[in-house]
Amino acid sequence: MAVAAAYHWVLLLLAGPCVGSFLGLVAARLPEGRAIAWSRSRCPHCGQVLGWRDLIPVLSWLWQRGACRTCGHGLSWRYPAIELAALGIAIWSLAVTPGILAWASAVLGWSLLALAIIDVRHLILPDEITLPLIPAGLAVTWALDPDRLPHHAAGAVAGFLFVVILRWAYARVRGREGIGLGDAKLLAAAGAWVSWQGLSGIVLIAAALALAGHVIWSALFQRRELTKEIPFGPYLAGGLWLTWLYGPITIGSQ
Numbered sequence: 133m134a135v136a137a138a139y140h141w142v143l144l145l146l147a148g149p150c151v152g153s154f155l156g157l158v159a160a161r162l163p164e165g166r167a168i169a170w171s172r173s174r175c176p177h178c179g180q181v182l183g184w185r186d187l188i189p190v191l192s193w194l195w196q197r198g199a200c201r202t203c204g205h206g207l208s209w210r211y212p213a214i215e216l217a218a219l220g221i222a223i224w225s226l227a228v229t230p231g232i233l234a235w236a237s238a239v240l241g242w243s244l245l246a247l248a249i250i251d252v253r254h255l256i257l258p259d260e261i262t263l264p265l266i267p268a269g270l271a272v273t274w275a276l277d278p279d280r281l282p283h284h285a286a287g288a289v290a291g292f293l294f295v296v297i298l299r300w301a302y303a304r305v306r307g308r309e310g311i312g313l314g315d316a317k318l319l320a321a322a323g324a325w326v327s328w329q330g331l332s333g334i335v336l337i338a339a340a341l342a343l344a345g346h347v348i349w350s351a352l353f354q355r356r357e358l359t360k361e362i363p364f365g366p367y368l369a370g371g372l373w374l375t376w377l378y379g380p381i382t383i384g385s386q
């Protein structure tokens with residue numbers, strides 16, 4: 133058992149930063165409709181194709197002090213930051229859901245990380261990431277406990293409908309779009325992973341995080357743009373992540 137556990141740790145810790153590199157590409161290219169897999173990475177300033185020495189997660193950036201080896205232009209800190217975040221997700225997954233389940237947690241966490249980054253930058257949650265999470269969540273449920281599958285399928289439907297109804301009601305009252313269909317697909321994915329029983333807790337956590345985020349943002353930047361569109365995806369992603377790892381919020385007994 134100890135050997136098997138160590139095996140998961142080593143592989144996931146190695147995979148984390150590499151997946152982070154890939155997520156950096158996905159986050160940069162997916163919203164612009166550019167090819168993700170089949171084009172080589174280039175320096176955005178001089179166009180130099182990056183070699184393997186430039187593509188070692190985090191370390192390349194540190195070695196070169198965050199600058200391109202050819203032209204010396206600064207390279208964004210975002211890339212090593214995403215690589216470190218992906219490593220953090222791998223460690224968190226291993227710590228809370230050990231063994232083979234850590235892989236499922238990590239894949240979920242990495243997908244949510246990519247969604248959060250893209251939503252913050254572009255205010256969209258791409259179908260390419262939200263929709264595959266629905267069958268993935270159901271597959272993990274089936275592998276863990278097939279009897280629970282109906283609850284998780286119901287969760288996917290309920291998650292989607294909840295946002296769609298909220299969206300409709302908001303549009304009726306305020307006359308404009310309040311929450312996107314991308315959020316509906318993300319909450320559908322959430323239902324698939326944590327069943328309908330986890331949904332209310334996710335919405336609660338997301339609302340609390342969004343409120344905290346708004347307060348911090350206003351304090352930092354002295355702005356109150358309540359009418360400005362804010363991305364809700366990162367908060368839903370945070371709620372799903374915590375609920376997946378630690379279980380649904382229960383109020384009252386126990």
Ligand SMILES: [Zn+2]
Pocket residue numbers: 175176177178179180200201202203204205
């Ligand atoms: Zn360059």
